[in-house]
Amino acid sequence: MRYNKNYGKILLTVFFFIMIGVIMAKSHPLKICINIVSIFKQEMISDEKSELQQDVTGRIETELDKVEEDFVENMWHKELFLNLSGKMARNMNMQGFYSNLGIYVTDDYYIVGRYSYTTTDYEYEQIIDFKDWLDEKGINLLYVNAPIKYVEDELLMEEFGVATYSNQNADLLLQRISDAGIDYIDLRDNLKEDGMNVYDMFYRTDHHWNTESGLWATKVIAEALNEKCGYSIDTHVYDNSQYTFTEYKNCWLGEQGRKLAVSYVGLEDYTLIKPKFDTDFIITRDGSGTREGTFDIMIDETILKPNKDIYDGPSWHYTYMSNGIHESEVQNRNVKEGKVLILADSYSQVIVPFLAIGVSDVKTLLLRYYEKSLREFIETNEFDTVIILYAQSMIGNHDNPASINYDMYTFK
Amino acid sequence: MERLKHQIIPYMQHYIFPFLDKFNQGLCQDILNSIIGGDGEAFHERRITFEDFSEGTYRFIIGFNKKILLANTLANITGETFSAGSGDVSMQLVWLGAICYSMQLFFDFSGYSDMAIGISQMFGFGCPENFNYPYMTASVSGFWRRWHITLGAWFRDYVYIPFGGSRVKNKNRVYLNLFVVWLLTGIWHGSSWNYIFWGLAYFIVIAFEKTTGWPEKLESRLCRILYRIGTLLFINFQWVIFRADGMKAGLMYMKSMVWCPQNALADARAGFLFRDNFVFIIAAILLCFPIIPSLEKYFEKRKSTRLVWNTVLAIINGMLFLWAVSLVIAGRNNPFAYANF
Numbered sequence: 001m002r003y004n005k006n007y008g009k010i011l012l013t014v015f016f017f018i019m020i021g022v023i024m025a026k027s028h029p030l031k032i033c034i035n036i037v038s039i040f041k042q043e044m045i046s047d048e049k050s051e052l053q054q055d056v057t058g059r060i061e062t063e064l065d066k067v068e069e070d071f072v073e074n075m076w077h078k079e080l081f082l083n084l085s086g087k088m089a090r091n092m093n094m095q096g097f098y099s100n101l102g103i104y105v106t107d108d109y110y111i112v113g114r115y116s117y118t119t120t121d122y123e124y125e126q127i128i129d130f131k132d133w134l135d136e137k138g139i140n141l142l143y144v145n146a147p148i149k150y151v152e153d154e155l156l157m158e159e160f161g162v163a164t165y166s167n168q169n170a171d172l173l174l175q176r177i178s179d180a181g182i183d184y185i186d187l188r189d190n191l192k193e194d195g196m197n198v199y200d201m202f203y204r205t206d207h208h209w210n211t212e213s214g215l216w217a218t219k220v221i222a223e224a225l226n227e228k229c230g231y232s233i234d235t236h237v238y239d240n241s242q243y244t245f246t247e248y249k250n251c252w253l254g255e256q257g258r259k260l261a262v263s264y265v266g267l268e269d270y271t272l273i274k275p276k277f278d279t280d281f282i283i284t285r286d287g288s289g290t291r292e293g294t295f296d297i298m299i300d301e302t303i304l305k306p307n308k309d310i311y312d313g314p315s316w317h318y319t320y321m322s323n324g325i326h327e328s329e330v331q332n333r334n335v336k337e338g339k340v341l342i343l344a345d346s347y348s349q350v351i352v353p354f355l356a357i358g359v360s361d362v363k364t365l366l367l368r369y370y371e372k373s374l375r376e377f378i379e380t381n382e383f384d385t386v387i388i389l390y391a392q393s394m395i396g397n398h399d400n401p402a403s404i405n406y407d408m409y410t411f412k
Numbered sequence: 413m414e415r416l417k418h419q420i421i422p423y424m425q426h427y428i429f430p431f432l433d434k435f436n437q438g439l440c441q442d443i444l445n446s447i448i449g450g451d452g453e454a455f456h457e458r459r460i461t462f463e464d465f466s467e468g469t470y471r472f473i474i475g476f477n478k479k480i481l482l483a484n485t486l487a488n489i490t491g492e493t494f495s496a497g498s499g500d501v502s503m504q505l506v507w508l509g510a511i512c513y514s515m516q517l518f519f520d521f522s523g524y525s526d527m528a529i530g531i532s533q534m535f536g537f538g539c540p541e542n543f544n545y546p547y548m549t550a551s552v553s554g555f556w557r558r559w560h561i562t563l564g565a566w567f568r569d570y571v572y573i574p575f576g577g578s579r580v581k582n583k584n585r586v587y588l589n590l591f592v593v594w595l596l597t598g599i600w601h602g603s604s605w606n607y608i609f610w611g612l613a614y615f616i617v618i619a620f621e622k623t624t625g626w627p628e629k630l631e632s633r634l635c636r637i638l639y640r641i642g643t644l645l646f647i648n649f650q651w652v653i654f655r656a657d658g659m660k661a662g663l664m665y666m667k668s669m670v671w672c673p674q675n676a677l678a679d680a681r682a683g684f685l686f687r688d689n690f691v692f693i694i695a696a697i698l699l700c701f702p703i704i705p706s707l708e709k710y711f712e713k714r715k716s717t718r719l720v721w722n723t724v725l726a727i728i729n730g731m732l733f734l735w736a737v738s739l740v741i742a743g744r745n746n747p748f749a750y751a752n753f
Contacts (some may be wrong), residue, residue: 006466006467006470006722006726007719007722007723008722008723008724008725008726008727009466009467009469009470009722009726010462010466011726012466012469012470012473012726012729012730013465013466013469013470015730016469016473016733017469019737068740068744069744072740072741072744075741078741081734081737081738081741081742082738082741082742084734084735084738085735085738085739085741085742086742088735088738092690092691093687093688094688094689095684095688096684096685096688097688099488099492100488100491100492157677157680158680159684160681160684161677161678161679161680161681161682161683161684161685162681163677259742261742
């Protein structure tokens with residue numbers, strides 16, 4: 001075949017093979033090829049019809065899948081490509097670029113998620129049964145509904161033409177447990193009463209609420225503990241004037257934002273909140289031992305590295321209780337009353353430290369990880385109150401057996 | 413038993429076994445030709461030149477860009493529309509899904525073909541073209557001379573012609589031959605009733621065109637234009653049957669395309685999907701036409717414009733390639749803690 005010399009194509013060819021060369025040098029194609037050859041060798045030499053032999057195709061597909069995974073993981077300057085993808089999506093105003101993952105971007109680059117409808121039957125039955133059991137033991141139950149990033153499901157319908165049901169699911173469940181006489185707090189009502197805007201309460205690029213929201217929510221919970229469970233927490237201890245607020249601007253990227261890229265949604269702000277008054281805590285966590293000290297032992301400031309490792313570094317939401325809150329115990333030596341168990345999700349990373357300021361003993365469990373008997377744990381520890389504090393998006397997870405949050409409402 | 417001995421066995425000996433022999437020989441020769449690009453002598457004369465190598469690489473890049481930028485993006489729309497329940501759709505939404513699927517399939521398949529042709533070209537092997545702007549077709553018969561050309565050629569050479577093709581004494585036999593070809597074409601695509609229906613629907617229309625001589629015999633230009641539009645609509649409906657999860661789902665989808673109750677939410681969704689993917693949808697529609705080859709022909713006339721054109725096109729394709737790679741990486745990028753939410 002004869003062509004007039006096309007220098008553009010020649011240069012593109014050279015560029016293409018330089019890219020392939022760099023990718024091959026950084027990734028492990030040779031290792032994967034050796035694995036595939038060894039699978040074939042096993043198939044040829046084995047006389048027995050083993051499960052492995054019959055699954056040769058599956059194993060080869062797994063190895064081939066690793067090629068793409070390996071290539072992506074080891075891509076030279078992967079973040080440049082992520083940013084290119086994000087930049088193009090932003091330039092073309094593609095708000096539903098990852099709608100297949102159920103996430104959308106509003107006009108203010110605020111990432112929101114979509115949630116399915118549920119009957120709430122499982123959650124309701126479990127809460128009722130749990131409440132009955134706690135009543136027999138003389139233990140208070142307080143259900144706290146934490147909002148998601150929007151309080152009206154119509155937002156997604158109007159902006160993106162998709163139906164979402166998180167707020168409707170929460171309304172239904174709370175109505176049902178209210179009719180059954182169970183005390184609850186719906187923080188959506190509290191934020192409206194306090195004149196707050198839900199969009200200011202959450203990170204734009206992360207599904208969690210911010211530290212200011214954590215402090216505010218803790219005050220609401222403390223007031224509810226006083227009113228409904230007979231506590232006498234001095235709620236003035238949660239006034240903003242009692243804390244220092246250190247602001248970090250445009251410094252980190254939330255978990256949702258890491259999918260869309262910083263070039264699309266931009267970086268987040270962060271506020272580190274610390275009490276001005278004296279504190280004295282003991283923190284115990286299985287696997288991490290025991291630590292004693294001021295409120296500062298609940299903060300890991302090594303996470304706070306502005307503009308560094310924005311894709312791979314830890315999420316700043318986990319600055320508080322960075323070792324994890326599951327199976328943790330926080331004891332406040334300055335307070336004599338109150339022994340609380342929080343059945344929590346990751347929202348409670350910024351609740352537990354502040355609640356421990358007003359309560360003597362706060363233990364936390366994340367039921368998605370807890371495999372033992374919850375009721376035995378409660379009996380053994382003699383709590384006076386159990387708080388179920390979930391983001392309302394937890395409602396409905398039991399409809400999907402593959403969900404990591406499948407057992408969050410299983411209170412056995 | 414007697415019938416078997418006196419009628420069926422001779423029939424098989426006279427028609428089926430020779431066909432199978434020829435099929436086998438032809439298949440082996442075809443594979444040989446594909447692999448070595450011709451006969452033994454040609455094989456030894458095959459040379460790998462840098463021009464071929466760069467042309468092949470360029471072709472591969474174009475195929476990759478088509479697949480990732482166009483096909484995969486349009487697949488997000490079609491995946492949603494084809495999996496929606498009948499109560500969750502509107503006419504706008506299903507038409508958007510159907511048209512996007514027609515383009516998704518084209519760019520997906522032609523993208524893979526380009527990559528295969530490009531890799532072969534890099535090593536000095538010639539592979540036949542598989543697509544020739546199929547949606548430019550004026551008739552359904554013409555469509556199959558532009559779409560998956562190698563498949564059509566294979567069925568022509570190893571099924572239609574051995575059965576006698578069009579050169580049979582009994583003209584009705586032509587239709588039988590066509591019927592067999594399209595039944596097998598449907599089955600080739602999948603062992604499901606919707607594929608068989610899809611193949612036989614093509615048989616009906618192609619038989620109609622053969623009988624009437626349309627659209628070539630249509631004298632009025634308006635009639636030929638209308639026939640072309642009708643052809644595209646027919647092909648579009650056929651792709652709906654092809655894509656659907658079974659015959660029933662396909663018919664339900666087609667019914668929604670013809671009539672659907674008002675659904676404001678689905679309309680809003682269709683509007684959003686169109687706006688959100690506007691650039692890709694428009695680019696896909698434009699690239700269904702031979703715009704690039706026409707521009708190439710225009711700029712190739714003079715050396716100076718040829719150089720500029722070739723360079724600009726290479727830069728654009730290079731940038732599109734980087735963008736396509738970024739989409740692959742972003743698609744695989746799963747931030748460590750996100751799934752735990």
